Amino acid sequence: MAANNKFLPEKKSVAIVGCPFSGGQPKAGVDQGPIHLVQAGLIDQIEGLGYEVTFDGHHQFEDVSALADPPIGILKNPRLVSKVSKAVSEVVKQHASNGKIPVTIGGDHSLAMGTISGTLSQYPEAVVVWIDAHADLNTIETTTTGNIHGMPVAFLLGLSTLPEYSWLPSSPPLLTPSKIVYIGLRDVDAGEKALLREHGIRAFSMHEVDRYGIGKVVDMALDTVNPARDKPVHLSFDVDALDPSVAPSTGTPVRGGLTFREGHYICEAIHETGCLVALDIMEVNPSLADAASVAQTVAVGCSLVRSALGETLL
Amino acid sequence: MAANNKFLPEKKSVAIVGCPFSGGQPKAGVDQGPIHLVQAGLIDQIEGLGYEVTFDGHHQFEDVSALADPPIGILKNPRLVSKVSKAVSEVVKQHASNGKIPVTIGGDHSLAMGTISGTLSQYPEAVVVWIDAHADLNTIETTTTGNIHGMPVAFLLGLSTLPEYSWLPSSPPLLTPSKIVYIGLRDVDAGEKALLREHGIRAFSMHEVDRYGIGKVVDMALDTVNPARDKPVHLSFDVDALDPSVAPSTGTPVRGGLTFREGHYICEAIHETGCLVALDIMEVNPSLADAASVAQTVAVGCSLVRSALGETLL
Amino acid sequence: MAANNKFLPEKKSVAIVGCPFSGGQPKAGVDQGPIHLVQAGLIDQIEGLGYEVTFDGHHQFEDVSALADPPIGILKNPRLVSKVSKAVSEVVKQHASNGKIPVTIGGDHSLAMGTISGTLSQYPEAVVVWIDAHADLNTIETTTTGNIHGMPVAFLLGLSTLPEYSWLPSSPPLLTPSKIVYIGLRDVDAGEKALLREHGIRAFSMHEVDRYGIGKVVDMALDTVNPARDKPVHLSFDVDALDPSVAPSTGTPVRGGLTFREGHYICEAIHETGCLVALDIMEVNPSLADAASVAQTVAVGCSLVRSALGETLL
Numbered sequence: 032m033a034a035n036n037k038f039l040p041e042k043k044s045v046a047i048v049g050c051p052f053s054g055g056q057p058k059a060g061v062d063q064g065p066i067h068l069v070q071a072g073l074i075d076q077i078e079g080l081g082y083e084v085t086f087d088g089h090h091q092f093e094d095v096s097a098l099a100d101p102p103i104g105i106l107k108n109p110r111l112v113s114k115v116s117k118a119v120s121e122v123v124k125q126h127a128s129n130g131k132i133p134v135t136i137g138g139d140h141s142l143a144m145g146t147i148s149g150t151l152s153q154y155p156e157a158v159v160v161w162i163d164a165h166a167d168l169n170t171i172e173t174t175t176t177g178n179i180h181g182m183p184v185a186f187l188l189g190l191s192t193l194p195e196y197s198w199l200p201s202s203p204p205l206l207t208p209s210k211i212v213y214i215g216l217r218d219v220d221a222g223e224k225a226l227l228r229e230h231g232i233r234a235f236s237m238h239e240v241d242r243y244g245i246g247k248v249v250d251m252a253l254d255t256v257n258p259a260r261d262k263p264v265h266l267s268f269d270v271d272a273l274d275p276s277v278a279p280s281t282g283t284p285v286r287g288g289l290t291f292r293e294g295h296y297i298c299e300a301i302h303e304t305g306c307l308v309a310l311d312i313m314e315v316n317p318s319l320a321d322a323a324s325v326a327q328t329v330a331v332g333c334s335l336v337r338s339a340l341g342e343t344l345l
Numbered sequence: 346m347a348a349n350n351k352f353l354p355e356k357k358s359v360a361i362v363g364c365p366f367s368g369g370q371p372k373a374g375v376d377q378g379p380i381h382l383v384q385a386g387l388i389d390q391i392e393g394l395g396y397e398v399t400f401d402g403h404h405q406f407e408d409v410s411a412l413a414d415p416p417i418g419i420l421k422n423p424r425l426v427s428k429v430s431k432a433v434s435e436v437v438k439q440h441a442s443n444g445k446i447p448v449t450i451g452g453d454h455s456l457a458m459g460t461i462s463g464t465l466s467q468y469p470e471a472v473v474v475w476i477d478a479h480a481d482l483n484t485i486e487t488t489t490t491g492n493i494h495g496m497p498v499a500f501l502l503g504l505s506t507l508p509e510y511s512w513l514p515s516s517p518p519l520l521t522p523s524k525i526v527y528i529g530l531r532d533v534d535a536g537e538k539a540l541l542r543e544h545g546i547r548a549f550s551m552h553e554v555d556r557y558g559i560g561k562v563v564d565m566a567l568d569t570v571n572p573a574r575d576k577p578v579h580l581s582f583d584v585d586a587l588d589p590s591v592a593p594s595t596g597t598p599v600r601g602g603l604t605f606r607e608g609h610y611i612c613e614a615i616h617e618t619g620c621l622v623a624l625d626i627m628e629v630n631p632s633l634a635d636a637a638s639v640a641q642t643v644a645v646g647c648s649l650v651r652s653a654l655g656e657t658l659l
Numbered sequence: 660m661a662a663n664n665k666f667l668p669e670k671k672s673v674a675i676v677g678c679p680f681s682g683g684q685p686k687a688g689v690d691q692g693p694i695h696l697v698q699a700g701l702i703d704q705i706e707g708l709g710y711e712v713t714f715d716g717h718h719q720f721e722d723v724s725a726l727a728d729p730p731i732g733i734l735k736n737p738r739l740v741s742k743v744s745k746a747v748s749e750v751v752k753q754h755a756s757n758g759k760i761p762v763t764i765g766g767d768h769s770l771a772m773g774t775i776s777g778t779l780s781q782y783p784e785a786v787v788v789w790i791d792a793h794a795d796l797n798t799i800e801t802t803t804t805g806n807i808h809g810m811p812v813a814f815l816l817g818l819s820t821l822p823e824y825s826w827l828p829s830s831p832p833l834l835t836p837s838k839i840v841y842i843g844l845r846d847v848d849a850g851e852k853a854l855l856r857e858h859g860i861r862a863f864s865m866h867e868v869d870r871y872g873i874g875k876v877v878d879m880a881l882d883t884v885n886p887a888r889d890k891p892v893h894l895s896f897d898v899d900a901l902d903p904s905v906a907p908s909t910g911t912p913v914r915g916g917l918t919f920r921e922g923h924y925i926c927e928a929i930h931e932t933g934c935l936v937a938l939d940i941m942e943v944n945p946s947l948a949d950a951a952s953v954a955q956t957v958a959v960g961c962s963l964v965r966s967a968l969g970e971t972l973l
């Protein structure tokens with residue numbers, strides 16, 4: 032069912048990178064997200080689209096004791112997040128170098144430091160489409176919470192560096208401002224707004240989704256980072272981009288989000304480019320709602336993956 | 346209130362065809378749909394739009410005993426469905442030939458074999474706009490359930506024939522692929538997708554509704570089957586085209602459907618063409634939800650009828 | 660955060676006009692709307708956008724005893740509504756003449772006789788953007804309820820006059836048909852439809868929102884009343900324009916309304932014109948729903964104000 036891909040072998044292959052990790056934010060439970068997604072049948076569903084699927088179990092991240100990981104400034108769990116991201120980066124790069132599509136299921140969005148650096152190691156020309164209510168662009172200077180899941184883009188762009196993150200190149204960084212575009216933003220901190228402007232990072236908030244419709248917004252977003260549709264695309268999808276009525280079970284829901292259909296449309300449209308080389312589905316937290324809402328959120332996580340991998344309505 | 350119609354007498358007249366029938370699918374209750382619609386005041390509402398309304402009570406379909414109606418292949422109730430459709434076809438044709446708009450209220454969507462063949466008998470040039478989550482295009486070869494409400498379009502197109510359906514012309518069939526267009530599809534079987542492609546049948550799934558907006562999709566749909574807006578239109582509306590949050594009380598709900606407004610917009614826009622000659626509202630099943638959801642679904646069924654018959658917001 | 664305004668001093672200043680008034684309609688509780696909005700932190704929120712905010716407490720309207728205010732025809736509380744509107748008109752004009760943006764929080768929509776006449780006294784060239792499920796255009800001749808909150812536009816246009824409303828100019832009236840535009844209409848009485856047509860008043864119903872999308876509809880609406888974006892704009896927002904799922908706690912909810920995002924988009928887009936000189940948020944009634952729905956409706960009221968005053972997503 033999947034369309035031809037411009038960067039991958041004809042034989043379609045997906046590697047599931049299960050990341051039960053919650054250290055980039057304070058709420059317990061988001062580490063259970065990937066377990067629920069797999070239990071809901073994600074692997075069978077991807078195989079049903081004609082992919083060969085590799086999954087060797089969820090990652091067992093080496094722990095870092097709280098004692099050995101005091102805050103740096105106000106950053107919480109800085110060494111743990113670094114260690115986990117580094118491990119994820121290596122495995123994503125490994126899968127990518129084998130011609131597979133890494134589908135990383137989180138877990139909190141700090142993991143994207145790992146996934147995106149892994150993708151960029153293999154495909155230096157790759158661009159990032161980041162779907163989120165938040166910009167996740169806070170720097171060490173601008174963060175007020177110290178939760179690193181609000182900072183991965185700053186680290187990837189080299190706007191924040193720490194000796195503990197020396198594995199992540201910062202000068203030059205792997206990611207540059209012209210290679211990332213946001214869709215779905217609606218809860219952006221003042222410091223982040225300034226950074227977006229200062230660095231000329233293109234972002235389509237819900238205001239633009241209202242003004243132009245999701246069809247045109249996706250076209251415009253791709254035109255900014257991938258005008259000829261000839262560069263690999265890493266799609267990093269935070270489920271809180273969706274409206275809370277669609278994906279209630281997530282740590283930082285924000286009203287006025289993408290509808291069920293808009294979220295899936297984005298994934299379908301990215302698939303249609305034939306450029307998708309890596310996918311993240313992040314911030315499903317099965318501890319934050321009633322059973323029906325959890326099941327709904329998990330089901331949406333699975334169907335977003337399927338849409339990005341080629342499931343079509345017709 | 347109703348606009349001028351290109352094919353009907355100046356004096357506007359509607360004939361309600363109440364079809365308490367559930368034999369095309371397995372869930373009890375859809376036969377109660379038309380009874381609830383009438384009890385909710387549908388007839389008064391249509392009269393309020395300036396129509397003369399004929400309604401002689403719901404059809405009393407002659408039963409066919411289960412013993413006399415064994416499956417043909419896996420098709421369930423094949424003789425009963427045929428007999429009921431044939432009766433509906435005749436009454437729809439009769440009303441149409443009297444210059445009335447037949448408004449058929451179901452009941453399951455297998456009834457559309459009857460309604461559409463009746464319309465095409467009177468108006469051979471008529472085209473069909475089919476609003477549904479499903480394509481209802483399975484053939485005897487592709488159906489996996491044997492529920493005939495998933496097959497009426499295949500019978501109408503002559504893709505499936507049976508001696509028991511000899512009343513329905515199949516070579517040539519009354520309906521041809523260029524005379525039907527779908528809006529709202531999002532749960533289409535693999536076999537149906539192949540048939541849509543093979544026969545070049547135009548379909549606008551929810552993906553296109555997202556991409557273009559409902560305004561443009563309705564224009565595009567009409568442009569494919571009725572570019573000069575000079576052919577009679579039969580509108581067959583399965584309420585499961587609507588999102589389950591809008592029309593919960595139906596047998597085969599599917600997420601990601603038309604909003605309340607999109608559903609009514611379609612009806613309003615079809616009315617504006619001045620081409621509507623027949624209308625079906627199908628698959629309201631008052632047994633499948635709580636009382637509030639049933640009332641909501643019945644109210645939506647009524648308001649879709651009113652919109653198609655000329656009720657406007659301004 | 661607020662953009663530059665074409666008609667106001669550089670130093671941005673808002674005056675809250677709190678109107679705990681329910682005399683224009685029959686349901687108790689809408690008089691509590693402004694109290695809830697202020698308690699929810701509206702003033703701090705506006706200050707957070709960089710405005711100086713004046714608020715001297717909610718208006719204590721002089722009462723008119725029921726005995727002294729018998730119906731005129733079927734109009735209920737006609738003298739009371741007149742007296743309150745006149746007081747509001749004077750205070751709005753006063754604030755406007757001091758270079759402040761009057762933000763009137765109701766209370767029922769009859770108050771708009773006061774707010775809009777106040778604005779037009781100060782800015783004779785001002786135009787009105789009226790966001791509502793209803794046209795509020797009934798005249799003394801067409802009203803069937805006698806509730807004056809369904810009539811303020813008729814009084815403002817001089818289509819209805821009474822000796823008791825002699826303070827409101829009617830020949831010529833302050834407001835003329837070419838200076839008002841509606842968005843969101845979906846429950847308009849037959850008499851109002853006739854008046855809209857007769858006077859050539861431009862209105863964008865939900866049908867147009869569906870057809871064109873809210874982005875284009877706001878552009879089109881502004882093009883009709885303010886093509887060069889060089890006239891002051893009075894935005895009068897009845898929260899029942901929003902879908903009842905978004906703003907449930909209001910007196911006359913109507914299905915098929917504006918989404919959360921569409922409502923806010925309108926406010927954002929009006930702000931972007933740099934022409935906003937006065938704002939009404941009307942018909943929040945905290946007595947008509949459960950606590951969660953009330954909190955939701957009040958929160959939406961506050962966020963609409965913020966959007967109109969310059970809060971942006973990016």
Ligand SMILES: [Mn+2]
Pocket residue numbers: 163164165269271272283
């Ligand atoms: Mn987020």
Ligand SMILES: [Mn+2]
Pocket residue numbers: 140163165167180269314
């Ligand atoms: Mn995120």
Ligand SMILES: [Mn+2]
Pocket residue numbers: 477478479583585586597
């Ligand atoms: Mn269906």
Ligand SMILES: [Mn+2]
Pocket residue numbers: 454477479481494583628
């Ligand atoms: Mn159907």
Ligand SMILES: [Mn+2]
Pocket residue numbers: 791792793897899900911
């Ligand atoms: Mn209203």
Ligand SMILES: [Mn+2]
Pocket residue numbers: 768791793795808897942
């Ligand atoms: Mn109003």
